[in-house]
Structures are given as structure tokens and as C-alpha cells.
Amino acid sequence: MGYADIDKLAINTIRVLAADATFKSNSGHPGAPMGMAPVAHVLFNKIMTYNPKNSNWVNRDRFVLSNGHACMLQYALLHICGYKISMDDIKAFRSIDSITPGHPEAHDTDGIEVTTGPLGQGFSNAVGLAIAQHHAAGEFNKPGFELINNYTYTFLGDGCMMEGVASEAASLAGHLQLGNLIAIYDDNHISIDGDTNCAFTEDVALRFQAYGWHVEVVEDGDHDLEGIEAAIKKCQEVKDKPSMIKLRTTIGFGSLQQNTHGVHGSPLKADDIKQLKEKFGMDPEKSFVVPQEVYDLYHKHGDEGAAKEKEWEQMLSKYAEKYKDEAADLKRRLTGDLPEGWEKNLPVYSPSDPAVASRKLSEIVLQKIHQAIPELVGGSADLTGSNLTRWKEAVDFQPPANGLGDWSGRYIRYGVREHAMGAIMNGLAAYGTVIPYGGTFLNFVSYAAGAVRLSALSHIRAIWVATHDSIGLGEDGPTHQPIETLAHFRALPNCMVWRPADGNETSAAYYVALTSKETPSIIALSRQNLPHLENSTLAHAMKGGYVVHDAEKADITLVSTGSEVGICVDAVKYLKDNHNLTARVVSVPCFEVFDAQSKEYRLSVLPDGIPSLSVEVMSTMGWERYTHEQFGLNRFGASGAYKDVYKKFEFTPEGISKRAVATVDFYKDVQNLRSPINRAFQQLI
Amino acid sequence: MGYADIDKLAINTIRVLAADATFKSNSGHPGAPMGMAPVAHVLFNKIMTYNPKNSNWVNRDRFVLSNGHACMLQYALLHICGYKISMDDIKAFRSIDSITPGHPEAHDTDGIEVTTGPLGQGFSNAVGLAIAQHHAAGEFNKPGFELINNYTYTFLGDGCMMEGVASEAASLAGHLQLGNLIAIYDDNHISIDGDTNCAFTEDVALRFQAYGWHVEVVEDGDHDLEGIEAAIKKCQEVKDKPSMIKLRTTIGFGSLQQNTHGVHGSPLKADDIKQLKEKFGMDPEKSFVVPQEVYDLYHKHGDEGAAKEKEWEQMLSKYAEKYKDEAADLKRRLTGDLPEGWEKNLPVYSPSDPAVASRKLSEIVLQKIHQAIPELVGGSADLTGSNLTRWKEAVDFQPPANGLGDWSGRYIRYGVREHAMGAIMNGLAAYGTVIPYGGTFLNFVSYAAGAVRLSALSHIRAIWVATHDSIGLGEDGPTHQPIETLAHFRALPNCMVWRPADGNETSAAYYVALTSKETPSIIALSRQNLPHLENSTLAHAMKGGYVVHDAEKADITLVSTGSEVGICVDAVKYLKDNHNLTARVVSVPCFEVFDAQSKEYRLSVLPDGIPSLSVEVMSTMGWERYTHEQFGLNRFGASGAYKDVYKKFEFTPEGISKRAVATVDFYKDVQNLRSPINRAFQQLI
């Protein structure tokens, strides 16, 4: 302990940097950085272990700014610490193509662990980071080798505290007894609508105790640096519970508007900044100033971190002598590459194999690959038996104390917490030693839309095992039958939505999902059995779209996904027998991947001159990009046995044929019919 | 009090009905109905006031089955009570076109208040129903006339308890001190993954106390009918807090598999049902049996409810003598019709009016119409100053005790709880006296996707004021800039997505949203200023799409929404000056409404023979339905001043013109170019 003037100077330097940057950009949130500068200073200077010269060291302490709008706090810290953020970057805050955007983006900026801003996400990511840490410790630590023991720290404000996703994650973190997770709650009594009294009067500390957290309270977060440090150290000592520090602060500390929401989301006025600098003993004429002694202080701490990393590397070398395989495994995982040859375990099918539900095919994949890919860590939002996400020998990830599993367990019981599952998967993936997948019904991936969006934006490899993917789930009815869901996630950039039609397509979906390091995947899987298709191979399906059934001089191409592809194949015969029409069938298990193929290939699948009809039991939205006409379901479904539901909506060979005939008829006089693959210009992607 | 054999018989009758119906349909959830039959019996027989012959009586007690998968419990009760559910309907459980679908759907089935099943929603709807009740009481009750004093009861299980949306709603309910809300938590220690010990070990009672709820515990929910009744009555007495009863029950009570998840989501086996009936003293050969004395018991209670309604009607008559306007207002509200002439308050603009952000135009609408539509109850998820959702004179809806508002207040401070806001709006609308709207950024409507989906499915008039609708929000950056959001909700059936381009379109959006009794609306609004368009009128915009700028012998039609329409208008001049091309401009503020126009009209807007280009700063998905080519943003945005962001992505007259030229060129050799409005066949809607 022991705080001196230099600490005060550092804290005020951070506060003023936040005020300067938001003022210059005429945009941003100075209030939270100014209020949280003291705790940030203590954390980054006295507590956290990190090496600014290597932001990828696996055993670094993690820091997540869940109230991401306070990112000038984080940019200021990272700059002063010596991460790759220059003062010019700080000056470019919130301007085009800077590495200091309006909310922290992990893929853009050195030292940012996860992309935050959408409230509640960062806290939940931190739970994921802490799970991954406990898991990696369980897997890799050995007697005398505590390789993995970092802490995960997260800051969050009232907004994050109110979000349901954070509540879900907090409940799970308490259950899991994540001792190395420490959350610091900026209890400043202010949110955008004003005093939190107007909407948020619960007893947050008691709530976290109810979740099973250890709770500390620091009454004067503006000045009591010793108290802050003591509270954090107490939390570090609590090994069987995550900890939350309720830290009373003053938003916009030092501003004329401190303690009001006026300082939350708007820059300080010029005269306010002037008085602020004067109050802090700084030159009001100067901006973007960091005194050398402040740099020195932080660099000293960073150097200590670098030294600790060096020690750690030495430990790892010794560990590698004794535990060769484990060390090699750890190093490989951190590259993001899968073990060589893992893909040989993927099951392959032929058309004579019996029909199987694709959720079951997914289970078979997981059963076959889990040994080859030790970093695969699965789970389900309380639908294990329906999602079929658990391989037979799986051990649950649980605190050893509850007797239900172990830290090294690779199956997470997420509970009915889809949104938290999504955000936790983002944290798991960000840690570096785990590739996460999680199961729920496709319809309820929507509950996690906020988290999926951030997976896509921040290039996270997370896999959703999304079963019960359509009206084919049958009796549960419209409340559970997705209609808009595929369109939603297909419209999300950098998100692969797979809807495999059979066994080989399911294997291909997993292959591409697992080898796409920068992209999340949603694999939509059927409840009902599906036949294996004639021309389906892993190589074909990995192109995202291919010809399942070809024909000379075809009158029409039927284009489909998942459970409807097999029905389209049946429609080929119906069309020939009843209408003397010749049909091709194309399967497009993944738009995003198909779009990435050469135009030549795409045109070979969806050629000019043949009218095409899409068939999918969901919203037709988006299919116009690939086909001339669309047969889908632009309404909600119905409760009943799945075959009855399909019949009701005419997704039968007969119903498809009816629309195919209409399509052929509609285009019969069109000269030089173009495939929709032909476009006038390239899209911005 | 006083329970006898008849009560036991009634309870077991309900249990066995649930077992019979799920057995017959070979699908469904017998466990929860069997476990909750005792509390349901007490509630429907000794506690709740309702009239089965008039399920619309406004002061009836409300019942919400948040664990909607237990719907056989509700169907059985409604049938025995004498609602419009016959035994044949029960026998048709989960079969096509029955009124007894797999989860309860309010628009299908008499006596169902809200559509439930997606976990956490029903509980949150109940919070909305309770808010509406407290609000209506605040507005209509007068000394000596306690017109509105009903209770809202909700059942929920572990699943709902784990969902974040329910946590958000519970926190707000506690803050709002909703004394007439009573939640009964089916604490059966079982969820789908097995014992709740594996994922859900928090102290739920303590958590609810932290939210400010009154909590009762009943240890033997299987047998202790007196205890259940006493607990509910105690909760009724607590007037300054919502109440939660933690009720320990046995899932699947009576089954050989009771107390296991095996009885949760699968029918009982035949021999299990046999032993169940024998155990309960029933004839194992008979199914779907309700003893006459059970009907009689429930009908007696229903008759008492009918008598209470009659008394209430008499009170209303007397009230109407003394409070003529209030009585007329209440009666009108219950019809769902708006006051005559309200629409005269909608602001109208001309092109010479100054440019205004559409979020500001929305504020002007609310300011102008709030007096004419007293049932309008607004709010925001802690973004009031950004969403501009509060009219100047608004009073907050708050418990009078906190001094910040009143029960009659019409502005709800939702806190940062978007998902709960959506679900609460569904409950508010279902009550009958309120039309709810709620504000957040468009990007965060996605957090509430689960609730919006249920608004659409169950025909709820709820309005989202979704500001900061695009990359036009600027500096906040990609984490806050919607890309996929419009496509997502456009793909959702029965959901109107509006993106008005100017003042008259904003007024039109509100007009259609407010007068569409069966459809939710999302109104996407800009942060940046927008000019008023030449040909924009309320009448035009109310068609969902119209010609903003027409031209003879046009070379191209530019089709756009919101903030890009004005840029398209600028592009017309650019195209003429630089490329000698003549362009038309079409605005399509709402796909759903445009689709409902006659084909003739739609073809007049998007005619054959002219190539068309859509321009919208989001995913192009869905635009292929209206235009030949699409200019959009199939990637994430960027942080920076909005004009810089628009420029980066070329959404400028020049950038649009470049694509327009490419489009004209691409289609120049096509004979008889068809408008995409022409389709080969009609969609299923």
C-alpha cells in the first residue's frame, strides 16, 4: 500500500485525458472515466499482472470494461502503460479508422480483451474468461506448476447491473464458485435518465450474495485508495466465490457537473475543463498531457509484469520437460490451430445409411471429434437431452466442491440462460485455450442476439448448436417455431448460418465452423429424421452450396436447405411424373460460405437460363438473392405433429411442385433468363 | 379455508387430465401440471375472481402461466371453469388447428391472457399487467369507487427464474412496489438437465428480497392447501411490495417418475397412467374424465365471479353518473378504438420546413397527441434524453411513496432493461386500458427480440421508438450501429418496421402504428437531421411506399428509406448533371404496409421496364424483393462523425450515382424488364 502525490497525479492525468479526448472529438463519455480513475489506477498499478509488450501472454490478468462507453478510461490506461496506443491514437478518439473507436473493439486495439459497450455483455464475457481460466487451470496445472492462475477483473456500472444478461451470468458465476473473478461495480447513483432512484432501487449487494458471491463495499471510491486496494486483496483471498466490490464513486469527479447525468454522455464544456485542470494543478492551456513520472510509474509496473512473464516462461520450459504433451497442447491451442488430422474423425455417410435427425448427426460429430480436439468445450442452456450436445464420457465443468464435476470438465451446464451463454462463449473464446459451443433451440438463439452480434463483430469462433430448427419441431407450436431467425442471422455480417440437410453436410458445417478462427457459426439442426443425399459430400457441402441432383435441359432448379432438401428430391420425381418437368436440386447449407465461392462456381450451381425456386419453411427474406421465386413461410407456424404441420403449409412434393409449375410458367417467355448470381456491382463487405 | 375430499378429487382430476392429454397427443409436459395442480386449484377456487362467461371483464384477476409448457394445467382449469374450451378441445391438445396448442396462445384461446412458453416472458408480462392495473386504478378509481383493484397472479418455474428478462422485470416490479402482483414459484428442484443443483443454486428468495419483494415460503406444495391459501392471502395484504411465494412441489406428483426430469417433457407411459389413476381411486380404463362434482365446484366459484362482475357493473353505472367522462373514457379504451379526431393533432410538414432529426419529429408527435390519446403510456430503457420519448408535461409512473411520480403517471422509467420493457409492453397492452410505447436505440431492440416476437405472434399493439437507427448515429461506432436489425424484424411476420424519411412519414408511422390494433410496430428514427420531402404526405406514407420524385422516361428508380431518401433525391440531380440519367425516387417507409397495398398500386410505384436500385445503410437482405439491385452495408459500420461514416461507405449522391450507372448499364439489354413486384405465385401469409 502507501499512496502518494504521484498516485493522485496519475489519477487526475487519466481524468483529464478523458475530458480532453471527449472534448476534442466532441463526443463520448467523460463521466465514468473520471469517476473510476482511482480504482483503475489502483488496479493497473498495484494489483494486475500484465506485460504491455505482449498482450497475448496467456496467464496475464484480464481486464474487461463492461461499461464500454467509459473506454477513454481504458484507452488512457493502455496508452500510459505502453500498449500500442499512441497519444495520436488518443487524439483520434472516435474518428474514422482510428484504433480508438467509440466503444472498445478487441480486434482493433492492442490490450482490449473483448469488445464491449452493449451493456451487460462485458461482465458476462468476464464470467466466460474466468470460466476459461479455471478450466485451463484444471487442465494444465500440475503439482509445483501453477501455470494458470490469473485473475479476471471487470468494471461495470448501473446499466450493466440492470441488464438481464448480466444477471444470468452472475447467477451462473456464483454457482460455479469462480474464485478468480472480481467485479467492481461503479455505484455512482447516476444513469442516463438521472438518479438511479427513478428505476433502480434494489439492494445490489444482497442480490449478489443471493447468487453466492462474496461482496465488499468501499464507501469512498473517489479518495480511499487504500480501501480500494484492501478490498481487492480481500476478494483475491476468497477462493470459493466470485467477488463483487460495490464502489461508491462520483461520476465526472472534478467537473462542475459532477454527480449528474449531464457528465455521462457529453463532453465537458471548455470552461469546465479549464477549471478542472486548474483544480488539479495542471496547465489549463495544455491538452493531452501525461507527465513523465506518470509514464514512469506505469512503465515500472509493466516491467514488473514483463519480468513475471519471463519467470512464467521459464516455468513453462520446465513444465514442458515434465509434461511434454500438455505443454505442446497448450502452445498449440494458443495459436488457434486445431490438432493435425482431427478432421479424419468427422463421420461420413452414404445415401444407403438410415435417415437420422441432424441434431443426432451433430451429436455423432461431437462424440467422434471430442478426443481429437481437446479445446472443445460444450454446453447447453438446459436442453442437453434435446440438443444432444453432450458426448457420452463428458465430465461437467463444475467446482469440485459440489461433487458434480471438475474444473477440467468440458461440459457446461448453462441453465436456462441463453443470452449469458452467448456472452460467456465470447469470453471463453477470448481466453485462448478453448473453442466453445453451446446448445439451445434455434428459436432461442434470438434471446442471445446481443451476444451473437458481438461474436460476429469481434471475430469470435463460437458455435451455436441450434436444434429444433423449424416448424419441424412440431407440437411445441408457433412460440417455439423459428420463422425469422435464419434471415436475422444471415443478415448479420461475419456470421455463418448453417442448415445442413444430412450427415455429410452436418460434418461439413462442423469442419468449416471449427476451422474459421474469426467467425461465429449457428448450426441449425432438425428434430426430425433426414435422409442422406445422393451427391452430398464434405467437399461439396464445404462450398456452402452445391448441386444435389443435376439434370440435362432442366426446366427448373429447386434450391433448398436442411430438412426441405430431401422433400425437393422427392418433388423431382413428382414433377416428372405429373407435369413432365425436369428439375435440378441445389442445397445451400450456408449462404455466407456460398457467397465466398468464385462467381464461376456459383453460376455453375445456379446457372443462367433456368428459373429457380427456393424452398425453406421460414421467412423467404433473403432468398431473392439466389432464386427467382421463393416458397417459404411468411407467417407463424402451427402446433401439431410435424408431418401434419408440413402438410398444412404444403411443404410436400405436391406443394413444391405446384409452385415449381407456376415458376416455370411465369418465366417461360423470358429471354436469356439471368441467374440472380449476376449483379450489377459488388457489395460493400 | 377448509379443504375436503372434493378438493383432492379436483386436484387429481386436473393431474390426470394433463396425463391423459399428453398421452393422447404423445407429446407435451405432464410434470408441471401434476406438480402445480394443488396451488392452481386453490387459486382458481378460493382466491381468484373471474367470470368464465366473460373473459374480458376488465377488473378480473389475471392469471399468467409463465411456464407455458405446463399449459395442460391451464387448459384443464379453463375447461373445468367453463371457459370456451370443450373436452374435445382438450382431446385435440397439440394437434393442428386446435385451440389447445403446445403453448398457450392468447389470440387463439378463451381465458388465456397472454401467450407464453418462451421462458421468462409470462412473468414479465405479468409485471406489465400489474403495472397497467396500478395505472388504471390511479387513473380511474375515485373515492367510494374502487373500480380497478384486481390482482395479477403468475406461475413460474426454474426456467423462468433463470432467464434474464424475468430478472429485469422482477427488479423493476420491486422498484415500482406493485402490491397487486403475486408470483408463485414452482420450486421443484428439477429442470430439463436434471436436478437444479447442476446449474441453479442461488438463493431465489433472498434475490427477490433484494429486489424489494415480499417473499413467502410454502414447504409442502403437494398437500398443504391451507398453507398455500394462507400464503396467498398474506401476500394480498402486502400492499407496498410485489410478492413471491416459493412453493416446494414434486414435479409429476403421483407418477412413477415423479421428482425426475423424465416427467418434465414427455408423456407418462401407459402403465404409469394406469397406476396413477388407481392410486387416485379412478377408473384406469377411462380417460378424459371430470367428475360432475368437480365441475359443480368450479362452476359455483365461476358463478360467484359472475355475480361480482354484475356488482361491478352496477358500480360502474353509478360511477358513470358521477364521472361521466372517465367512464366513457374507460369504456372506449376497452374497445381498442382511439378517440375520434385524435389524428388531427398529428403534425404536418412542407418541404420548406427546416430539417429535423426523425427522433425529434417523433418527440413532436408524442407532444402533440398525448392529450388526445390518454391511453398512451410511454417510457424508455434509460435513454429518455436520447430517444426523446417524454412529452414535456409527463408525470412518471411511480409508486406515490417514492415521491417521483404517481400511479396515474404515463411515463415509465424502465431502466436499462430492454427485454423486460418489451415483455412488459406486451402485458400492458394485454390489460386493455393502455397503448404502450417504449424507447431504446434500434440496435438494442435486438436485446428484446424474444418479446417482440411474442408481440407479433399474439397480435399486440406495442410501439418501439427505436432511435439512432443506423451508422448515422456516428461516433458510438459499430457496437451501436444496426446492420441486421431491420432485416431481422422485417422477416418477422405481423411486425411493422417503419423507417420514416421526414416529418410527414413520421406522423404516418405513428398513425398506422396506433390504429393497427393487432400488430406491433418498430419505428426506426434518425439521430441526424433530415429534410422534408417534396411529395411526402401522410396519405402517401400510410401506403408504406410511394413515389417521392417522379420523372418521365426514367432510366432508373432509386428506392430508399429514412435518412437515405433525401440523399437519393440529391443523387437525382447528380445523375442528370454527370451522367445524363433520369432517376425516379421511391420511399418505402414500411415493407409490411406496402406489401398490403394492391398489386396495381405497388406496380405504379415500382413499375415494369425501369431498373431499380435500393439504397439503405444496412444489410441489403430483403431488398431483392423490391428492387433489381441493392446498395447497402453487408459489413459492420465505423466509429466517427456521421458524415464521415456516410462518406466512408459512399452513401453520398456520388456513391449512389456510381451504383445507379452500373445498374442502368447492367439492365440496358434486357427486354421487357419486369418489376420484382411481379411474382409467379402468392406467398403463404
Ligand SMILES: [Ca+2]
Ligand atoms: Ca451509473
Ligand SMILES: [Ca+2]
Ligand atoms: Ca423446475
